[in-house]
Amino acid sequence: MVIVAFAIIRMKDLFAVVMLLGIYGLISASFFIVMDAVDVAFTEAAVGAGISTLLMLVVIAMTGRKEKANRHKPFSALFIVLVTGGLLIYGTLDMPHIGAVDAPIHKHVAPRYINDSMAEIGVPNIVTSVLASYRAFDTFGEVVVIFTAGIGVLTLLSVARRKESEEEISSINDSMHEQHLVIRIVAKMLIPFIFLFALYVQFHGDFGPGGGFQAGVIFAAATILYAMLFGLSTARKVINQTFIQLIAAIGVLLYGSVGIVSLMSGGNFFDYNVLASDPIAGQHLGILLIEWGVGCTVASVMIIIFFNFAGRQELHQQKERVQNQEPS
Amino acid sequence: MLMDLFNHWVVITLMMSGLYIVIAQGNLIKKIVGLAVFQTSVFIFYISMAKVEGGTAPILADGITQYSNPLPHVLILTAIVVGIATTALGLSLVVRIKEAYGSIEEDEIQQQDNQALSESNLEKEA
Amino acid sequence: MIAHLPILQVIIPLMAAPICLMLKRTQLVWLFSIIASGLAFAVSILLLQQVMASGVISYELGGWQAPWGIEYRIDKLNAFLLLIISGISTVVLFAAQTSLEKEIPKDKHIFFYVLYLLSLTGMLGIVATGDAFNVFVFLEISSLSAYALIGMGNKRQALWASYQYLIMGTIGATFILIGIGLMYQMTGTLNMHDLSQRLPEVEQSRTVLAAFAFVIVGVCLKLAMFPLHLWLPNAYTYAPSIVTAFFAATATKVAVYLLIRFTFSVFGFSFSFTHIPLQTIFMALGLVGIFVASTSAIYQNNVKQLFAYSSIAQIGYMIVGFSLSTVTGLTATLLHMFNHALMKGAIFLALAAVIYRVGNVELNNLRGLGRQMPLTMAAIVIGGLSLIGVPLTVGFVSKWYLLMALIEQGWWPIAVLILLGSMLAVIYVWRIVEVAYFKEPLNKNSTIKEAPMSFLIPIWVLVIANIYFGIDTRLSVGVAEAAAQSLFGVAL
Secondary structure, eight states, X not given: OHHHHHHHHHOOBHHHHHHHHHHHHHHHHHHHHXXXXXXXXXXXXXXXXXXHHHHHHHHHHHHOSBOXXXXXXXXXXXXXXXXXXXXXXXXXXXXXXXXXXXXXXHHTTHHHHHHHHHXXXXXXXXXXHIIIIITHHHHHHHHHHHHHHHHHHHHHHOOOOOHHHHHHHHXXXXXXXXXXXXXXXXXXXXXXXXXXXXXXXXXXXXXXXXXXXXHHHHHHHHHHHHHHHHOHHHHHHHSOHHHHHHHHHHHHHHHHHHHHHHHHTTSOTTOGGGGSSSHHHHHHHHHHHHHHHHHHHHHHHHHHHHHHHHHHHHHHHHHHHHHHHXXX | OHHHHHHHHHHHHXXXXXXXXXXXXXXXXXXXXXXXXXXXXXXXXXXXXXXXXXXXXXXXXXXXXXBOOHHHHHHHHHHHHHHHHHHHHHHXXXXXXXXXXXXXXXXXXXXXXXXXXXXXXXHHHO | OGGGHHHHHHHHHXXXXXXXXXXXXXXXXXXXXXXXXXXXXXXXXXXXXXXXXXXXXXXXXXXXXXXXXOEEEEOHHHHHHHHHHXXXXXXXXXXXXXXXXXXXXXXXXXXHHHHHHHHHHHHHHHHHBOBHHHHHHHHHHHHHHHHHHHHTSSSHHHHHHHHHHHHHHXXXXXXXXXXXXXXXXXXXXXXXXXXXHHXXXXXXXXXXXXXXXXXXXXXXXXXXXXXXXTTXXXXXXXXXXXXXXXXXXXXXXXXXXXXXXXXXXXXXXXXXXXXXXXXXXXXXXXXXXXXXXXHHHHTOSBHHHHHXXXXXXXXXXHHHHHHHOSHHHHHXXXXXXXXXXXXXXXXXXXXXXXXXXXXXXXXXXXXXXXXXXXXXXXXXXXXXXXXXXXXXXXXXXXXXXXXXXXXXXXXXXXXXXHHHHHHHHHHHHHHHHHHHHHSOOSSTXXXXXXXXXXXXXXXXXXXXXXXXXXXXXXXXXXXXXXXXXXXXXXXX
16 A cells, blocks of 8 residues: 555656555555454445546546646655654554554443444444444534535536537537447446445445445446446436435435434434334434435435536537637 | 554555645645545544454444444544545536636646736736 | 523524525525524524523433533533624624625525535534534534635635645644544543543553644644644635635634633643643744734735734734633633624625625725725724724723733733734734725726615624623623633633
8 A cells, every 4th residue: 555655646647646546445445344344445445446536537537637747845745744754653652552452442432332232222233323323413414514515516516508508518428429339238237236236235234334325325326327328418317406406405404304303302312212112113213214314415415526527527528629620 | 562553654654645745746636636545544544443353343243242343433434425525625626726727736826826916916006 | 492402503504504405596595594593693692691500511412421422512612602603604694695796606696505504504513512523524514615615706716725725624634533533542532521531541641642733733724823824815815705704703713712622621731731832832823923924914905815814813812812821811812712703704794895896805996985985994994993902992802801811920021022913903904094094086986885784784783792892891701701710620
């Protein structure tokens, strides 16, 4: 991994840099598996190696892949980095060793999650219990972060579209996509299965790694695949922009209203015990609902982000075409 | 003792190379790549402190008594999401900057801004 | 419902944001945002009353006990801040609709309100929570919405400013994340109250020292404390005016809050100020900050930029008060947070009105505005007087307390330096007064009218508050003093 990181520093070709970043994400995901963090590995593989690489590639397609040769202020940067790194290494000297069973973090707070979560929540995957019940509010915050990012991208990149340009773009796309007949057919067969897998991950989060976030990313990935192969305008016809925005908002609201309902029925915010007569059933219901909230928001925001990036790119291509036509 | 901490030091090296990219590089996309490397390394740091010798993934099953600490996993799940959100927003700013300035190199943008500033000052004097 | 006030404080604006996205009419969204923000303000008043009457309120989210679940912990300090943030946000929102007309394309208005509410949510969340990791999550909500809001500015420099802020802000947030990780590693808990009890046991370890350093540097990046302030002037200058008014009045206060919370409540007074020469470092940086930023302010031609530099200088005053680490010093800092919010809110809203009428705030274009927009310019002048610290304005009260705190410690030279710093403020405020009142308008027969009522009312609400709290100091000083004392009560 160190090699990959240093290679990123040296590389001038942005395309290679982005590819290396993808590799970096994938290696960290494998590392997470070694470290027993399967849920995290799943997410990192989907996000670090998947979505973020994809987004960067789209951006590079717009901005050009060559980096200017000059690298300025390397010495001051090196100084800052050395000081920070030195401080961290200094900090590690008193740290408990990796894997030590008696480290403070394994002694306080965590044991309750491991020992009692089955009785209190009834879900085998402890990560899900902590994520969706003990620390449900953090997860709510995370959903709001994603929602914020979606709205942010919308404000920065959304373009008002006109009908005729839409058709022109779709004609370009058609000519382009006919070449990839085999891929299109294979993808057509694959996409339903990806959706199915997303649903599986969504529901399976209680028992194994997975949950709303991962399911949302997979769902979005399937849609993005569709958009890449069949053209953005076709995909937009299937899923329209306002509709996805609505879903994103509904996801956040669904999550929040679980909290509000529990508040109304006499518990604290996000206290699922009061949602049903039996506390365990209440916990199950609460977790199920909020996972759906997470799934909805994540999937729709990922789609919003991708559509807007790709929409900008089409705009660029169109402009270039117009410019190329003018001189001739 | 040194070998036990070696893992931490590798992670720190990774973090710092990410930070170095962010500070030293002039290319806007590369800065964001640097941020991603920096953040991912922090995630690795968190996850490695959750590890328990001889433990397994924190999914309850019969016959297993040692589990790794689930709490850092939860925190990092959240942090990964925050990371991708930041990356997406940063990249969309890069796209807009490219459109507005025609460049994604820090010094070129700075130069254009300074030029605009000095021109407007000249106008005032004239 | 009274028992649920702490969570309602954050949840109201949070839930309002996605609902805004579903409402189709801009007018409706605007009204709805005002209502949401107003409700949050009402909740914060109730909370402050409750805290002053009966002490700390703890609210367990999900019904899980504190170190296992997330806890909201409202004491005097954060109740005071919740009041400042939600109050300013509500007042500023009144002017938003008119101001946006000229600054942001019509189809983006709804997004603006959604982001505005999210940013409000983020700040309220940071302040209300009692959980260290929850701070990080809400910090990111407020920062991400801030980047997007600043990027909405109508000049291209806005994009560049937003990008720089994004890079600096993310480094800061990641530093805080590292710091929280180190603390967690040594104690096994994320709850602030729990941390404060468990940290003293491992106080001597080098890891805790590193954790402290990372948290403080991260917060200082967010705080734009000198010398980490480089992102701030451009971000404030090129953001839409309403956003500047909101952020200038609140965002830095949230960072100062975090600084106080971590040093006093989490790490504890004795650790923060005895193990590390924090006092000297912060005192020096605060003072240098005041002088460098005030001097830069004098040389600015864009009035928004001028006041942005002045904000950095004002942060310097807060830091000096903080670094004294006495009750009076901390009271001065808290007071200045409250007062600065009132002054800068009024000034930047007035500037928004100028932009609405004139189109920009280059110093040259303000010529003769004193006669054309008398009420707006008067607000800027009163705000400016308050920045200098003239008696009968709030600025005087906080400067007075700061000087008292310094003299109490026998630090005369520094008190003199503070007074000299105020003289610099006289210079930059005078530059504006001179142009606005003593120069002929650029264009003799220009017909610039007074700002519309939608600006004047919120501006003057803030200006009157500015004078009112300058004379009747019972509320602000009372709460600030009580909050400062309670912090030392916890620490000692």
